Every structure is written in C-alpha cells, then in structure tokens.
Amino acid sequence: MTQLAHARITAIGSYVPERILTNDDLEKMVDTNDEWIVQRTGIKQRHIAAEDEFTSHLCIQAVEQLQNRYHVALNDVDLIVVATTTPDYSFPTVSCRIQQHFGMEQAGAIDLNATCAGFTYGLHLANGLIAAGLHRKILVVAGETMSKITDYSDRNTCILFGDGAGAVLVERDLEASWFEAFTLGTNGEGGIHVYRSGLAEQMDGTPLIGNGKIVQNGREVFKWAVRTVSSGIEQLLQQAVLSLEDIDWFVPHSANLRMIESICEKSGMPLAKTLQSVQDMGNTSSASIPLALEAAVREGRLKLGDRVMLYGFGGGLTHAGLILRWGISKEI
Numbered sequence: 115m116t117q118l119a120h121a122r123i124t125a126i127g128s129y130v131p132e133r134i135l136t137n138d139d140l141e142k143m144v145d146t147n148d149e150w151i152v153q154r155t156g157i158k159q160r161h162i163a164a165e166d167e168f169t170s171h172l173c174i175q176a177v178e179q180l181q182n183r184y185h186v187a188l189n190d191v192d193l194i195v196v197a198t199t200t201p202d203y204s205f206p207t208v209s210c211r212i213q214q215h216f217g218m219e220q221a222g223a224i225d226l227n228a229t230c231a232g233f234t235y236g237l238h239l240a241n242g243l244i245a246a247g248l249h250r251k252i253l254v255v256a257g258e259t260m261s262k263i264t265d266y267s268d269r270n271t272c273i274l275f276g277d278g279a280g281a282v283l284v285e286r287d288l289e290a291s292w293f294e295a296f297t298l299g300t301n302g303e304g305g306i307h308v309y310r311s312g313l314a315e316q317m318d319g320t321p322l323i324g325n326g327k328i329v330q331n332g333r334e335v336f337k338w339a340v341r342t343v344s345s346g347i348e349q350l351l352q353q354a355v356l357s358l359e360d361i362d363w364f365v366p367h368s369a370n371l372r373m374i375e376s377i378c379e380k381s382g383m384p385l386a387k388t389l390q391s392v393q394d395m396g397n398t399s400s401a402s403i404p405l406a407l408e409a410a411v412r413e414g415r416l417k418l419g420d421r422v423m424l425y426g427f428g429g430g431l432t433h434a435g436l437i438l439r440w441g442i443s444k445e446i
C-alpha cells in the first residue's frame with residue numbers, strides 16, 4: 115500500500131453496562147434454555163443498558179477509559195467517527211454528543227451506519243483520511259444499545275444481542291506503516307432488518323414487521339457470513355502478500371461462536387488465534403471487535419507489533435476486513 119502518511123492505533127478503551135442478562139434470565143422470558151443457546155451460539159450472558167442509558171453514554175465511558183488509561187490529550191482530535199446502528203437520536207448524532215462532552219473544539223463529527231461492520235469501516239475511513247494528509251488525530255468509536263431494538267418476546271433474536279462500546283485513537287505516524295490491507299463488500303439484499311414505523315409501507319408497500327425491532331433470517335445470514343468472510347480472509351492475505359501463519363490474532367465480528375468456528379474451519383485460520391467477545395457479551399454489533407481487542411490488551415495477550423486481522427460483517431448485508439500491526443506501545 116503506497117501512503118503519504120501512516121495511521122496508527124495509539125490508545126483503546128471500552129465500556130459495558132452493569133446489568134447482566136443470563137441465559138437463565140431468558141428462560142423465564144421466552145421458550146428457550148441455556149443448553150440450546152450455548153450449543154447454537156456459544157453465548158452465556160450479555161450486558162444490557164439501563165432504561166435511561168443510551169448509546170452516547172456508553173461511548174463516552176469508553177472514551178473516558180481510553181483518556182484516563184493512556185493520559186492522551188483529546189483537545190487536538192480533528193475528527194470523531196462513531197459507528198452505530200442504535201444512535202440516541204437521528205440527530206444530534208452520537209459523535210456530536212461525544213464532541214460536546216469532551217469539549218473537542220477542533221473536531222469534526224460524523225456517525226456512520228455499517229451495522230456490525232461499522233468499526234472496521236471506521237478504521238478504513240480513518241486510515242484513508244490520515245494517509246491522504248487530511249487529518250492527524252481521529253477518534254473511532256463503536257457503540258450500541260442493541261437491547262433498545264430487540265424484541266424480548268422473539269426467541270429467534272432476543273438471545274443474541276447485547277450492549278457495549280469501544281473506542282480507539284488513530285494518529286498520524288510518519289515513521290512506520292501500521293495498516294497493511296483492506297477489503298470491503300456489500301450484498302444489499304438485507305437478510306436482517308429494522309424497519310422504521312410508517313416508512314417501509316410508504317416506500318414500497320412492505321408491511322411493517324418487527325415493529326421497529328430486529329427481524330432476521332438467521333440461517334441465511336449465517337451462511338452468507340461464513341462464505342463471505344472466508345473468501346475475504348484470502349483476499350486480505352493476497353493483498354498483503356502474507357499467509358495464515360503471519361497472522362497473530364484474528365478478530366471477527368462476535369455474532370455467534372459457531373459462526374466463528376465455521377469461518378475458521380473453512381478458511382484454515384486456527385481457532386486458537388481468535389479473539390472474541392461473544393461468550394460474555396453476546397452480539398454487540400459494531401462494538402464487538404473493539405470489545406474483544408480491549409479485553410486482549412487488558413489480559414496482556416495483544417502486544418505492540420502483533421499482526422491482527424479484523425473482520426466486520428452484518429446487516430445490509432455489508433462487510434469490511436483489514437490487516438494491521440497493533441500500534442499501542444504504552445502498557446496499562
């Protein structure tokens with residue numbers, strides 16, 4: 115990859131709400147059981163936001179952890195990119211609320227919705243803008259309150275989702291190259307939907323299903339994801355002229371543990387190299403990758419210079435993968 119300047123991740127933070135929803139709790143709400151959920155998804159529990167806790171609150175907590183942990187200045191951040199499919203409002207955006215909270219006077223602010231691939235799309239943008247010399251310091255945040263768009267009477271979906279947020283600082287680095295390959299793609303036919311009340315019927319006569327909550331064809335999404343991510347892994351390796359052995363950590367979107375196992379089996383990626391957040395946090399959409407990365411940093415597994423492949427995929431259907439060298443040098 116030819117670049118004018120290089121982008122590097124220099125800090126990370128995360129946050130999950132206090133309340134935990136276990137499989138036992140779900141057994142009391144719908145016709146399901148712990149054995150079915152663990153066998154089909156690997157999920158044991160998820161964190162759920164309080165009624166008065168919204169996506170911007172989670173994102174602000176994640177940025178606060180990043181700031182306190184690495185003692186980084188935020189006043190010279192020049193762009194805030196927030197990946198979310200569950201913003202507090204249509205506008206002001208979550209990125210605007212973060213800007214206001216931290217008083218980042220020089221920062222532009224934009225939300226992007228690429229569903230569960232939002233974090234990897236955010237890194238794609240941040241890297242491109244820094245490489246082109248347009249920005250120097252970008253905060254990429256991914257946060258979701260999936261519980262607010264989950265129907266807790268639908269056993270097909272309510273067992274899957276959780277809430278959380280993660281944040282990274284991406285800075286200009288004139289010395290070394292940290293981002294090594296990117297791939298993006300889309301199959302716009304859907305597979306998983308949240309219809310907005312009134313609009314779907316007006317637009318093309320689609321009857322409102324789900325009443326503003328998630329509806330999906332789980333089996334189809336599963337099959338698409340395994341097929342798409344496996345070939346995306348191959349493309350990334352080809353682009354970076356690397357082989358599977360060169361990858362230290364693989365961090366796919368944490369939708370379902372069985373899905374991660376199938377992706378690893380099909381692509382040849384060793385399961386032992388995966389970092390995931392799905393068992394303890396459920397599917398947190400765009401937040402799942404930074405949550406897995408932050409836990410690996412905290413546990414001392416992910417180290418400066420490690421080569422990491424990230425792969426986001428989900429509703430849309432859309433996906434984005436990348437290979438980077440882990441750039442955080444400060445211990446926590």
Ligand code: UT7
Pocket residue numbers: 145146147150151154155230269270273306330331332333334335336369370397399427428429
């Ligand atoms: O970020 C991307 C978001 N989307 C996804 O990640 C979805 C990907 N798909 C999946 O994770 C899986 O398709 C699910 C976990 C959602 C479902 O697993 P599955 O193995 O594809 O099950 P299924 O939908 O084919 O359902 C099998 C059976 C059905 O019963 P019958 O028709 O065989 O009698 C379902 O009604 O399991 C039943 N079932 C349940 N049983 C107990 C569905 N949900 C539950 C449940 N508890 N929670």
